[in-house]
Amino acid sequence: MSELFQHRARKRFGQNFLHDAGVIHRILRAIAAKEGQHLLEIGPGQGALTEGLVDSGAQLDVIELDLDLIPQLKWKFGLKPNFRLHQGDAMKFDFSTLPQAGEKLRVVGNLPYNISTPLIFHLLEHAGIIQDMHFMLQKEVVERLAAEPGNGDWGRLSIMVQYFCKVDYLFTVGPGAFNPPPKVESAIVRLAPYAEPPYPAKDHRLLERIVREAFNQRRKTLRNTLKTLLSVEDIEAVGVDPTLRPEQLDVSDFVKLANRLAELTPDS
The missing domain is CATH 3.40.50.150 (Vaccinia Virus protein VP39)
Known part of the structure; x- marks a missing residue:
C-alpha cells in the first residue's frame, strides 16, 4: 500500500x-x-x-x-x-x-x-x-x-x-x-x-547578551569586545583575564561576567 x-x-x-x-x-x-x-x-x-x-x-x-x-x-x-x-x-x-x-x-x-x-x-x-x-x-x-x-x-x-x-x-x-x-x-x-544549571546566571538574557557581544569579534580580547558592557576592572573583579579572547573562556566564566553585569544593571 x-x-x-x-x-x-x-x-x-x-x-x-x-x-x-x-x-x-x-x-x-x-x-x-x-x-x-x-x-x-x-x-x-x-x-x-x-x-x-x-x-x-x-x-x-x-x-x-x-x-x-x-x-x-x-x-x-x-x-x-x-x-x-x-x-x-x-x-x-x-x-x-x-x-x-x-x-x-x-x-x-x-x-x-x-x-x-x-x-x-x-x-x-x-x-x-x-x-x-x-x-x-x-x-x-x-x-x-x-x-x-x-x-x-x-x-x-x-x-x-x-x-x-x-x-x-x-x-x-x-x-x-x-x-x-x-x-x-x-x-x-x-x-x-539540567534540573538546575551547574553555573546559574542571575538573568540568562544578560548571559546571552554577554556571549553575543564577546563573539561578535571573536579574534579580539574581552577588554575590547565587552567594553560597552563591562570595564576592565569589572572583568577582573570576577576573576577573568580581560586580555583573553572569548573562545578561551568556559561557561562558568561567561556566567560570572553576566552576573557582574546583572549587579550593574538593577532593572535587568
Whole structure:
C-alpha cells in the first residue's frame, strides 16, 4: 500500500528521509523509549523512526509541517492508541500543552539545517518540561554543540546550549543513510537539560547578551569586545583575564561576567 503515498522530498522543507535500517535501529537503541514515557517527534517525515517509537509503548506525539505527509502518517499509525498527530510548525508550537502534570517530554527529531538552531532554542524555553532531546543534525552543528573551550567550534551555540544542557555527541551518520542523500555528513546528539544549571546566571538574557557581544569579534580580547558592557576592572573583579579572547573562556566564566553585569544593571 505504500505506493499510494509516493512523496518527493521537498527542498523548501529541507527534507532528507532516513531509510537505512541499521542507522534507524541504532538511533532507537540510543533513545531507548519505554512504556510510560511521553515522546515528541518533530518532523516524522515518512515515519522511519516513528514506527519503533510507537512500538515501544510510549505515548507519542508527532508534529509534521508538510501537509502531503499527513495522510501517510495517519494511514500507518492513526489507529495506534498511543499515537497523536499534530499538523503545524514546530517553531510556533506550544510544547507545554503536551505533558500531563509532573510528566516530562522526550524529544526526537531529524531536523533540517535551516531550522535546527532556532528550534533548539525554542525548545530550551521549555527546558523545565523536557527530560532529553535526541536530534539528527548536520555534523558541523553537532560539533559546535559539543565543542570545548579553545576549540575553533566553541562559540555562542556551544555556550548557550551547554549552559542549559549536558551535551553528548553520539555517532556520525553518512549521506547514504538518507533519500535523497545530503551533501554533508550528519550526526546524532543527545541534549539533557539540567534540573538546575551547574553555573546559574542571575538573568540568562544578560548571559546571552554577554556571549553575543564577546563573539561578535571573536579574534579580539574581552577588554575590547565587552567594553560597552563591562570595564576592565569589572572583568577582573570576577576573576577573568580581560586580555583573553572569548573562545578561551568556559561557561562558568561567561556566567560570572553576566552576573557582574546583572549587579550593574538593577532593572535587568
